[in-house]
Amino acid sequence: MVNQKSLEKYAELALKTGVNLQKNQAIMINAPIDGADFTRIVARKAYEMGAKDVHINWTDDELTLLKYENAPDEVIGNFPEWRVKLHDMYAEDGACVLSIRSTNPDLLQNIDPKRVALANKAAGEAMKNFRKYTMNDKIAWSIISIPSGDWAQKIFPNQSREDAIENLWDAILKIVRVDKEDPIAAWDEHNATLKAKREELNEKNYKKLIFKAPGTDLELELPEGHIWKGGSAVNESGVTFNPNMPTEEVFSMPHKYGVNGTVSSTKPLNYGGSVIDNFSLTFKDGKVVDFQAEQGEEVLKHLLESDEGAKRLGEVALVPHESPVSQSGLIFYNTLFDENASCHIALGKAYPTNIENGSSMSEEELDKHGVNDSLIHVDFMIGSEKLDIDGVKADDTTEPVFRNGTWV
Numbered sequence: 001m002v003n004q005k006s007l008e009k010y011a012e013l014a015l016k017t018g019v020n021l022q023k024n025q026a027i028m029i030n031a032p033i034d035g036a037d038f039t040r041i042v043a044r045k046a047y048e049m050g051a052k053d054v055h056i057n058w059t060d061d062e063l064t065l066l067k068y069e070n071a072p073d074e075v076i077g078n079f080p081e082w083r084v085k086l087h088d089m090y091a092e093d094g095a096c097v098l099s100i101r102s103t104n105p106d107l108l109q110n111i112d113p114k115r116v117a118l119a120n121k122a123a124g125e126a127m128k129n130f131r132k133y134t135m136n137d138k139i140a141w142s143i144i145s146i147p148s149g150d151w152a153q154k155i156f157p158n159q160s161r162e163d164a165i166e167n168l169w170d171a172i173l174k175i176v177r178v179d180k181e182d183p184i185a186a187w188d189e190h191n192a193t194l195k196a197k198r199e200e201l202n203e204k205n206y207k208k209l210i211f212k213a214p215g216t217d218l219e220l221e222l223p224e225g226h227i228w229k230g231g232s233a234v235n236e237s238g239v240t241f242n243p244n245m246p247t248e249e250v251f252s253m254p255h256k257y258g259v260n261g262t263v264s265s266t267k268p269l270n271y272g273g274s275v276i277d278n279f280s281l282t283f284k285d286g287k288v289v290d291f292q293a294e295q296g297e298e299v300l301k302h303l304l305e306s307d308e309g310a311k312r313l314g315e316v317a318l319v320p321h322e323s324p325v326s327q328s329g330l331i332f333y334n335t336l337f338d339e340n341a342s343c344h345i346a347l348g349k350a351y352p353t354n355i356e357n358g359s360s361m362s363e364e365e366l367d368k369h370g371v372n373d374s375l376i377h378v379d380f381m382i383g384s385e386k387l388d389i390d391g392v393k394a395d396d397t398t399e400p401v402f403r404n405g406t407w408v
């Protein structure tokens with residue numbers, strides 16, 4: 001069993017560095033019922049830190065699946081009003097929100113994708129107001145992960161359930177730096193590194209990045225006014241928090257009409273319960289004009305055909321090859337982990353916050369500035385120890401940014 005002291009340290013890290021809980025503040029926690037023991041530790045610590053209210057929204061994979069298997073469409077497609085009110089009430093009160101995840105990547109693989117889409121659409125529409133609080137950093141929020149048996153055995157398929165869970169705990173705790181003597185200090189240092197990197201890149205203001213690796217020769221234009229982000233964020237009340245744990249990336253947006261060349265994946269991509277592996281995409285003027293995959297080519301085709309924006313890029317993220325996620329050598333089948341193991345790019349929607357004034361631009365303005373829009377945002381990994389990246393400056397001179405998979 002994972003030892004109690006490590007769990008206490010992880011809970012404290014989530015509360016202090018993750019959501020940065022303040023005295024007399026309420027906290028809403030989304031947690032899996034299988035993680036009740038850990039969640040109770042978090043709740044106890046939250047009260048010890050002075051939280052005025054700790055509210056838990058329990059989830060259960062088994063019950064979620066049962067509902068999808070049995071409930072009629074009108075129930076699946078209905079997101080109850082009381083749930084919306086609950087979230088809005090806590091947000092209005094300035095609560096922070098901590099999500100504890102233990103995703104089973106295959107949970108809904110046998111459910112009609114139409115029903116899943118129906119539920120997602122209903123939730124998306126109902127939670128519009130609440131999402132403004134998180135997406136625009138009005139309140140402090142954070143997502144952390146803990147193992148579940150199904151997820152652990154997906155990563156360690158040849159191990160017993162107990163061993164797999166144990167090994168996944170070890171991997172997660174190491175990746176989020178809880179194995180360090182003082183994880184909070186380790187995160188302060190890590191955030192300072194990410195901040196220095198993003199500030200350096202913002203100052204350089206490269207107009208283009210050139211990626212070279214086996215199977216990859218890609219030129220990626222960065223739009224005027226693009227912004228590099230990464231690491232901790234600051235909410236409306238000036239409280240610093242960390243939306244994702246782990247996070248190892250600094251990221252910005254490519255110009256939706258300015259991507260040319262070919263890029264090859266370096267890790268499998270789990271998309272909608274299927275794996276796409278050893279694939280490459282060829283771009284012309286920002287759009288995918290050719291693609292191939294050793295595994296999952298049909299799935300990749302559907303992904304690219306999702307809508308117009310699905311054939312264009314919405315994110316470019318730089319992650320050094322020696323990141324702790326990468327060092328684990330594991331494939332997590334969970335984007336929150338896998339994208340932090342490797343440089344990646346994303347097909348689909350760009351974050352408007354990655355460009356000056358993006359949050360207040362109309363759809364036409366976003367398009368004019370090269371900001372891609374789509375219903376999808378799918379990250380895939382292109383980094384390795386063989387990746388070199390060059391930056392092209394405003395005066396057309398070129399300098400190395402990455403060599404052998406890491407910062408120069």
Ligand code: ZN
Nearest residue numbers: 249251317339
């Ligand atoms: Zn990313």
Ligand code: ZN
Nearest residue numbers: 315346377379
């Ligand atoms: Zn992304």
